[in-house]
Amino acid sequence: MANCIDFHCHILPGIDDGSKNPDMTREMLNVSRRQGIGTVVATPHFYADSMRISGFLERRKAAYEATLPLAEAAGIRIIPGAEVAFFPGISRAEGIDRLTIGDTGMMLIEMPFRAWSGRDLDEVERILQDMEVCIAHLERFYQFQTDKGIIPALLEMPVCVQINAECLLDRRTRKIPLKLFKNGQAHLLGSDCHNLESRPQNLAEGRAVIAAKCGAAVLEEIDALGEEILEGE
Template sequence: MQLKTIDLHSHILPDFDDGSQSVEISLAMLRREAEQGVDVVCATSHYYAHHEGIDAFCARRAEALERLSAAMTDDLPQVLPAAEVTYFSHMEERDLEPLCIRDTRTLMLEMPFTDWTDLQVETVEALVLDRRYDVVLVHPERFCFSKSNKHKLKQLAQLPIGLQVNAGSLLRWGTRRLALDLLQMAHMPLLGSDCHNLTSRPPNLKEGRKVVMQKLGEDFLTKIDLNGEWVTIPTTEAP
């Protein structure tokens, strides 16, 4: 069976967050994804609990996806609504399923850009072990600026969670070693472009996949693809 190539992290919805600013840019980004062999793109728009409620976010997301879908052609990748959920207090008490990748329990979680507290780690543990979300920590390499966070990340990596490294981190010499180490450390290694536009943060999954192939091998890249399919498969179809 041919595995799908999935870009798990993008800001491709038009005029929604700090990503694409128009339908035209979104379409151009999707064409770039298609040229790189991508079959599925997860639209992980930023969700900030302090900014808007979940229902309002989902309604706004549906409208943006509808505008994009109306302009899409059949040769473009499938777009799955999702969210990049920024950590917030007591999130383990909320119904977060509407923010998950469509029809899954996969929660794409962005941790704080500060030293993490024990309580924040416990919240992630509760999301995984008590609430049974399939948590994916996005771009963990961006949080490894302190020994404390590195230690807590290793602690979280013992859980059945995914670590989604950004392709761009594999392309920069200063972050490549860390990104490769995190992929190897992960219970469920995953890859995304975190694309925002066509210039400073363009779709670059193909280049990142090439680095994984060169440094970690074809079997490891297949593992990433299998994990990508697993976290995007609808729960009704899961084995």
């Protein structure tokens, strides 16, 4: 597809451990365009233990405004979002709803890299009372879980699940995410690209694997849902 969506990337310059400067952002945008990406959701890291929402949003605005002309030149629509690191109490945190993807009312949440408890899921449940939730790169959390029922329990909830393209590129790591896509339990794809080398844009390769292993219809569903979420942005 000529105009697919990268739902998760660190392409804004100088705001997190992603793009270091506008030159790198320009090159990342060009690579994205060559891979057929028409929209990127820019999701810099937000960590509540080291930053305030207002300060983060100011820095994101500056980085976004620096990126806009570069994105325009590359022919890419860019939508500001955040990858919000989960923390206990997140559902009640003042102003947390300002960290949604554009005005979609959906927040991309990075769950903790440890075994999850029922309390963590309760917290997600409470967030869902106020906004929509997209779980970032679910595949990265399986290895930490001691309760094998905890991810299935999360998947019972009305959350969107985003998968990173990278896991699809290796036979050893693609099994679970492909199954999730086939079962309709994974919904969106992102590159989570941070730079040009160690964590590059690789959405097109991931999409090719989905098309080959799950069929074109699954890819169409991913694209259609992405468009629906971003409608009006």
